[in-house]
Amino acid sequence: MSRVYNFSAGPAVLPEAVLKEAAAEMLDYRGTGMSVMEMSHRSKAYDDIIKAAESDLRDLLHIPDNYRVLFLQGGASQQFAMVPMNLMKNRAADYIITGQWAKKAYQEAGMYGQANAIASSEDRTFSYIPDCSDLPVSENADYVYICENNTIYGTKFWTLPDTKGKDLVADQSSCFLSEPVDVAKYGLIFAGAQKNVGPAGTVIVIAREDLIREDVLEGTPAMLRYKTHADAGSLYNTPPTYGIYICGKVFKWLKEMGGLEEMKKRNEKKAKLLYDFLDQSRLFKGTVEKKDRSLMNVPFITGDEALDALFVKESKAAGLENLKGHRTVGGMRASIYNAMPMEGVEKLVAFMDDFEKKRG
Amino acid sequence: MSRVYNFSAGPAVLPEAVLKEAAAEMLDYRGTGMSVMEMSHRSKAYDDIIKAAESDLRDLLHIPDNYRVLFLQGGASQQFAMVPMNLMKNRAADYIITGQWAKKAYQEAGMYGQANAIASSEDRTFSYIPDCSDLPVSENADYVYICENNTIYGTKFWTLPDTKGKDLVADQSSCFLSEPVDVAKYGLIFAGAQKNVGPAGTVIVIAREDLIREDVLEGTPAMLRYKTHADAGSLYNTPPTYGIYICGKVFKWLKEMGGLEEMKKRNEKKAKLLYDFLDQSRLFKGTVEKKDRSLMNVPFITGDEALDALFVKESKAAGLENLKGHRTVGGMRASIYNAMPMEGVEKLVAFMDDFEKKRG
Numbered sequence: 214m215s216r217v218y219n220f221s222a223g224p225a226v227l228p229e230a231v232l233k234e235a236a237a238e239m240l241d242y243r244g245t246g247m248s249v250m251e252m253s254h255r256s257k258a259y260d261d262i263i264k265a266a267e268s269d270l271r272d273l274l275h276i277p278d279n280y281r282v283l284f285l286q287g288g289a290s291q292q293f294a295m296v297p298m299n300l301m302k303n304r305a306a307d308y309i310i311t312g313q314w315a316k317k318a319y320q321e322a323g324m325y326g327q328a329n330a331i332a333s334s335e336d337r338t339f340s341y342i343p344d345c346s347d348l349p350v351s352e353n354a355d356y357v358y359i360c361e362n363n364t365i366y367g368t369k370f371w372t373l374p375d376t377k378g379k380d381l382v383a384d385q386s387s388c389f390l391s392e393p394v395d396v397a398k399y400g401l402i403f404a405g406a407q408k409n410v411g412p413a414g415t416v417i418v419i420a421r422e423d424l425i426r427e428d429v430l431e432g433t434p435a436m437l438r439y440k441t442h443a444d445a446g447s448l449y450n451t452p453p454t455y456g457i458y459i460c461g462k463v464f465k466w467l468k469e470m471g472g473l474e475e476m477k478k479r480n481e482k483k484a485k486l487l488y489d490f491l492d493q494s495r496l497f498k499g500t501v502e503k504k505d506r507s508l509m510n511v512p513f514i515t516g517d518e519a520l521d522a523l524f525v526k527e528s529k530a531a532g533l534e535n536l537k538g539h540r541t542v543g544g545m546r547a548s549i550y551n552a553m554p555m556e557g558v559e560k561l562v563a564f565m566d567d568f569e570k571k572r573g
Numbered sequence: 574m575s576r577v578y579n580f581s582a583g584p585a586v587l588p589e590a591v592l593k594e595a596a597a598e599m600l601d602y603r604g605t606g607m608s609v610m611e612m613s614h615r616s617k618a619y620d621d622i623i624k625a626a627e628s629d630l631r632d633l634l635h636i637p638d639n640y641r642v643l644f645l646q647g648g649a650s651q652q653f654a655m656v657p658m659n660l661m662k663n664r665a666a667d668y669i670i671t672g673q674w675a676k677k678a679y680q681e682a683g684m685y686g687q688a689n690a691i692a693s694s695e696d697r698t699f700s701y702i703p704d705c706s707d708l709p710v711s712e713n714a715d716y717v718y719i720c721e722n723n724t725i726y727g728t729k730f731w732t733l734p735d736t737k738g739k740d741l742v743a744d745q746s747s748c749f750l751s752e753p754v755d756v757a758k759y760g761l762i763f764a765g766a767q768k769n770v771g772p773a774g775t776v777i778v779i780a781r782e783d784l785i786r787e788d789v790l791e792g793t794p795a796m797l798r799y800k801t802h803a804d805a806g807s808l809y810n811t812p813p814t815y816g817i818y819i820c821g822k823v824f825k826w827l828k829e830m831g832g833l834e835e836m837k838k839r840n841e842k843k844a845k846l847l848y849d850f851l852d853q854s855r856l857f858k859g860t861v862e863k864k865d866r867s868l869m870n871v872p873f874i875t876g877d878e879a880l881d882a883l884f885v886k887e888s889k890a891a892g893l894e895n896l897k898g899h900r901t902v903g904g905m906r907a908s909i910y911n912a913m914p915m916e917g918v919e920k921l922v923a924f925m926d927d928f929e930k931k932r933g
Contacts, residue, residue: 227610239592240592250771252581252584407814412814434681436654451767
């Protein structure tokens, strides 16, 4: 067995310790005589798994008691509809467009009411975060929506927008659990698991209780109401049991690593190594405004498409996988989530340095 | 490691060979240097996995070319909304109520149009399948809906209803791939994976192409449109990649076992052993009309609640797990899906015989 360094934007690298445990428990989870995949979601053993996952997540993020944690399905894309269907009681919401995913969420919300794009960075290929200190927040807006870390473009909101009293809804898929967060600043946070937390197919929602409403929009399916899942402790129907089990293992791993303060330090250190290299390189350059740089997703280019392609090919041969950039940005992108070890980034920078010396 | 015989109704037992392979591939899928969980859903390696899964499923069920196969999320419960949202162009549909899940589907459909309960077996705790040879099918019905195998009650449609030309929609969650099926008799089939196919969190939809429509009901989320997923080959957003991978392994296992004709024979043999025992027992009895008995879910009672409880407790101690019946039926239920080996049923019958001799 030989593991590569996997820079995929998602599904993405998971802690090796978690995978080893999962493999060891595959046929017999701790003396139950069955795999977690085979376990009734109503069983005592599974109840322990999902309760521990929620409890560890609450510990990691210091989630206040008046916030509910839901383990759902359908990914962030389904949240693009669930958010307006559940929260748009005035049929109005403000969206800040910082990338493709924010734009998709905005377009989906338009089916359910007045969705207003109150800021955007589309003019420069989403390479920055707009100034959000004094936005034209709509008076009747039910919420202000952001995609907090933009996976494709490599930007991050380092200052949350001034929502002028409106509830903030944040898609945190690609920065979830990468650093401490003050949950009380948000009305609702959601995150697809497949970037920083676990396998695809689980989406985690953290919502303030008063936003889990009975009076959702007409025609909202039972499965798309937060209340359905909140009332049933995420067990209204069979949840993605195995995915939640892996997420739970990642939460425990994060606690063992020292929690989110420590992860933030490690993530800053990893990102600094790569950004410092980019800033002194004559061949490679970052594509994003420095003040808005993500710690998780680092796009870079050489400016020469043929050279970019060669880099992707040769890096792959060197065991550095999935460095090809998103087609809308081009070039390369290194996703360096929690589970990417420092050595992976060191190997990448050494490879880039070498490539630059040979080809630059 | 000691495996139990797991009679859970779902999530349920999986083939041991599949779990062993999954464990062995957990840290390095066939030389890729990563787990399938860590793999981009846009990668070549994953594309091979999902394409092989679909192709093997098509082989197993001889799915005609004018039917699409979709791997979705949200379980059968989400299909309860997707079916009317996508198919109810006349805003009318007929439902046959043979259990709790059919009833939930019927209630959900009522949000979107006129849902008619044209037959029901609720009068006798859903212990039979109503005569469906001459139903009052509505002239404007967009489809006729059945739950083909009723997990909780242990009944099965052995003859499909005469829909008088309307499209038949079937929830096959608990009988999917347990026997050959003539797909052309249906407009749409769906099945949650977590009973007979794989881990919870994946639902498989097989739909005739003309039912994958552009003109869905207003307000249908992008994620709840069949067309969204059909157009993208189930890769509109990140699908439940690991779940689909396990389903794919189960499909290969079924082919190795001889396909669905062979599975039907094995399932009939397993069920016969258990039903024959029930029919001669003085202590235990089945709860379902004989002509409507499911091959997958076998509920039975002693008629004495204390004795039922003792049976469940002692069977568990003997390594026969999850035999407690659903609360609406009481007593016991043995789910004997494809992956339950003959020896499991033999052990159960021997245990029942022994229990009857001691306590009967």
